[in-house]
Amino acid sequence: MNVAIDFAWDDRYLVGHQAMDDTHHEFVELVDAMLGAGDDAFASILERFAVHVEAHFATEQRLMDQFGYPVRDCHVEEHERVLASVREVRALVADGDIETGRDLARALADWFPGHTDYMDSALSTWITKKVANGAPVVLRRSMRHA
Ligand SMILES: [Fe+2]
Numbered sequence: 001m002n003v004a005i006d007f008a009w010d011d012r013y014l015v016g017h018q019a020m021d022d023t024h025h026e027f028v029e030l031v032d033a034m035l036g037a038g039d040d041a042f043a044s045i046l047e048r049f050a051v052h053v054e055a056h057f058a059t060e061q062r063l064m065d066q067f068g069y070p071v072r073d074c075h076v077e078e079h080e081r082v083l084a085s086v087r088e089v090r091a092l093v094a095d096g097d098i099e100t101g102r103d104l105a106r107a108l109a110d111w112f113p114g115h116t117d118y119m120d121s122a123l124s125t126w127i128t129k130k131v132a133n134g135a136p137v138v139l140r141r142s143m144r145h146a
């Protein structure tokens, strides 16, 4: 038996880094769309999610490199575990096993709040500190309005 659940955005997921927060909104939307999808629509939403999640994690990993994040490995390992599951389940869904796809969507909805609260917010805090300490993040030219 399936219990339908929603996965709605909650501002407690905000980490204070605009690009990460935008990406996280998209993550929640896509997982919620998977949870609500019928059999016909499920595989195509999972494919969109798979593209999203590869880019999502790659962006965070680029930020870790850019800002010399010291506890990169456990964060990246957690991303890798999720990516491995997504790849495995895509193959099963492509063979018609939609229920396993729904299990994945529920597992992702469970996983996201803890990961975001613990790992992504720590990364965001690190970046904020680096920026506050004058790390050369973006060179802003003075903007003139003629
Ligand atoms: Fe994230």
Ligand SMILES: [Fe+2]
Binding pocket: 060, 075, 079, 115, 119, 120
């Ligand atoms: Fe992350």
